[in-house]
Amino acid sequence: MHTRRNIMALGAAGLASSCAAARGFSEGLARDFGHAPPHRAVLPPVLVSEERIIRIDVGLRPYRPTGFRVAREAFGDKTLVHNYGHGGGGITLSWGTAKLAVDLGYDPSKPDCAVLGCGAVGLATARLLQERGANVRIYARDLPPNTTSNVAGAQWWPASVYDWRRASDAFVAQHFEAARFAFRRYQSLVGDAYGVSWERNYNLSNEPIERYPAREDSPMRALVVNQRDLDPREHNFPRPYVRQFDTMMIETPLYLRRMEADVRLAGAEIVVRRFDDVSQVQALPERTIFNCTGLGAGALFGDTEIVPVRGQLVILLPQPEIDYNTIANEGYMFGRRDGIVLGGTYDRGEWSMEPDPQAIAGIISNHKSIFGAMRA
């Protein structure tokens, strides 16, 4: 009969010879580090091949160099509240700027509100209005899954939202306030129902990493979780400098479908309608109007600052073992459950929704070179 003691003895004897080499390795590490050896993560590589592509996505980030616009203005006998222009971080910031907009413009004595737009920003704005007791009607040209929000890689981190040389201190403070609120709100949605989950990011670099994801003296640093610079022996990426940090990921197809269901369940009507002119907006029956039209705000409300920053994404078959993201100079990989997202193109001023074959080939070959060189 095997007792616990002799199983342990057998195990120890059996393991002794096979572990000799490994022990030598780990003792060496322990000496170098002066404490217990670090865990060496051997991560599985993404299988990058043309055969595994399930689709190509193209989207236009609604970018304003001075930052998103949350502002209130009189609109004839109505109130108009803008909430648009979140660049490459509109999914991330949506709940936060929705809070700023609702605080700024909601008047409980006039509970009937119109929300223009049914992307991440319009839906979050509609939900917060409903939570304050408003009666909401959403008007939008496109509904999920046909919005820019559906296309987003959707890492929770406000990247490429503004140009720090152009943004005011007041904007930077507002940006942080929005990010902080959104960070908390998304945490309440973690789980399968909304497709929000925590995931590890690895920033890969040939140079020491100093500023990404946030500078040490930036308030945004408070929202970076579990940041650590890895020793080269702790990872199998083909780069000398690797910084890990954890963020949430949002599976936008599921998330937006669920958000749309939530606003309907709470009583909102959704009207499919395109506005070509402000006079059509002016004629709406609601007294308070929240403008969440993203890039569409440029033409509709005459904002000449907003520009498209086109992004192209190659989506590969899901690989359940890939539960991490990489961010490198050559592009990013998001290991989402609904598909592996490869991206990293930023074409400022480009309106075309046609994929550019050269850019797509570049995304694929860049990621082949990263994942093909991962040490086993």
Ligand SMILES: Cc1cc2nc3c(=O)[nH]c(=O)nc-3n(C[C@H](O)[C@H](O)[C@H](O)COP(=O)(O)OP(=O)(O)OC[C@H]3O[C@@H](n4cnc5c(N)ncnc54)[C@H](O)[C@@H]3O)c2cc1C
């Ligand atoms: C390739 C790519 C990757 C991205 N990755 C990330 C990321 O990792 N993390 C992140 O946070 N963000 C990311 N983004 C950015 C994010 O997708 C956008 O900032 C966000 O989707 C903007 O949301 P929105 O609701 O303002 O706009 P949209 O989703 O575009 O929604 C706008 C709504 O307004 C409606 N509308 C517009 N004009 C009119 C009109 N004239 N009349 C009626 N309705 C109108 C539209 O039909 C739509 O319903 C990425 C974007 C791209 C393209």
